[in-house]
Amino acid sequence: MAKTSSPAGAADRHDILILGGGLVGASLAIALGQAGLRVALIDRDTPADQVQDRFDGRGSAVSLASKRVLVGLGVWDAIAEKGPILDIRVSDGPSRLHLHYDHRTVGDEPMGWIIENRFLRRALHKIVAQTPNVDWLAPARTTGFERGPGWVGLTLEDGRSLRAPLLVGAEGRHSPTRDWAGISVRRVEYHQTGIVCAVEHEKPHQGIAHERFLPIGPLALLPLEHPNRSSVVWTEDPAKVPGFLALSDEDFAYEIERRFGPWLGKMRMVGPRWNYPLTALMANRFYGDRIVLAGDSAHGVHPIAGQGVNLGWRDVAALAELLVEAARTGTDLGSPALLARYEAWRKPIALACWRRPTC
Structure with missing residues (x-):
């Protein structure tokens, strides 16, 4: 069952907001929550619908590097x-x-x-539910974005207002966060x-x-x-x-x-x-003003080599490392310098896979 936080209409402050509770967003919420950061994980889908027992044939290729992330x-x-x-x-x-x-x-x-995918989702949902500091809001839909001095905010359909120094867009290829940030993409058909x-x-x-x-x-x-x-x-x-x-x-x-x-x-x-x-798509930037992109919101590649979600989990490892380090040293979690380090770390690798899917 999804966790809830403050009542409708109340301002709710977190360290990180993550929009999108799929394989990448949920993994990042776990990593940050386990490190002591207070996270809001917002997903439009009903959790019970994502973990149905019915076999549907859809799966993901999980690399050895991704296994190590999931073990951690x-x-x-x-x-x-x-x-x-x-x-x-x-x-x-x-x-x-x-x-x-x-x-x-x-x-x-x-x-x-x-x-x-049903087994991946089920495992992630189980660990999210056990992770302290994660407010898992699902099903929940956003009706607005806002930004102020030192913070970024979301308004939910139920009237709840969320604020944090940083918003992570992890909703997938059709990312509202990316659009709101004004980040353009290159596409390949x-x-x-x-x-x-x-x-x-x-x-x-x-x-x-x-x-x-x-x-x-x-x-x-x-x-x-x-x-x-x-x-x-x-x-x-x-x-x-x-x-x-x-x-x-x-x-x-x-x-x-x-x-x-x-x-x-x-x-x-x-x-x-x-x-x-x-x-395939590639975001021209991986971050904006107090916004950062992860997973398919930043890069979507051809499935020939099974790199899609694995690139996303490598985003999780890199972004979690930078944010946890910043929190420990008192650095602003939405600092442009911090987000530029993330882009410099992840974008060249994603670009290589975008240009040559068998990377």
């Missing part, structure tokens, strides 16, 4: 299921040849994990649609992530914890997507199987299908 927050052990990526196989079109990357060539840890779903297959995946490059774009099968179940990310021509989505489950699974080849045997659909236009 106490979130990792709360994640119910994790599908380790032990090997990666990359193939091109109809060729039977492939590149094979074995995790044992770089160490004992898996190369990453495929984790269903790939003229592709990503179809996301999950399949069960005849043969076990053995922890192998497959990426098959086809003329329109890549088809990825990513191992979930169940040995005979994988998450699918299928890149397709937008004009053809409605026809594929209209197919029966049997015919749709056959289309995946036909494109993928015989590696995993016969396939069948599990869960619904989702589709998204594939685009």
Whole structure:
């Protein structure tokens, strides 16, 4: 259940306001709250709706670096299921040849994990609820932004007023915080649609992530914890997507199987299908006057290399380190010099992934 703070109409002061309670925003709230900063985490979605038990096939690729962030927050052990990526196989079109990357060539840890988003959200919500100093306001919608000497503020739909030295925009690609700050973005339209779903297959995946490059774009099968179940990310021509989505489950699974080849045997659909236009964006600035951006609010990249949420968690690590250090030394948390350090730390890496998605 979401935490509440002061009653409607009252001024409520915090050290940090975070708008957006997704994977990045919730992680940052935990990091700052655990360090003793008072945080308001504001999210428009109802928490119970985000942690439903129903399998929907959507997952995230979690890197080893991101695992370390989640371990540090106490979130990792709360994640119910994790599908380790032990090997990666990359193939091109109809060729039977492939590149094979074995995790044992770089160490004992898996190369990453495929984790269903419902399990990530559930673990984050559990730790947020246990974290002192975090006022978790959800569902809550903002009706206004304001700024004064040394503070930035939000007005919520219920009349509540929130103030803090700094506002973090972590709402995703369509960030109201970014728009309010007047930060422009550069966009790339790939003229592709990503179809996301999950399949069960005849043969076990053995922890192998497959990426098959086809003329329109890549088809990825990513191992979930169940040995005979994988998450699918299928890149397709937008004009053809409605026809594929209209197919029966049997015919749709056959289309995946036909494109993928015989590696995993016969396939069948599990869960619904989702589709998204594939685009990328990069904020021209990562901060404004007492405002800073994190995660997809600052940078949205092509999903080909699974870097999206991992870039966001690296934002969390960098921003939390700077803000906690500033709080300990009595530095203004909204200081332009502090926020410029964050941008200098994170923007070059995000730009590299934006320009070259396989960074």
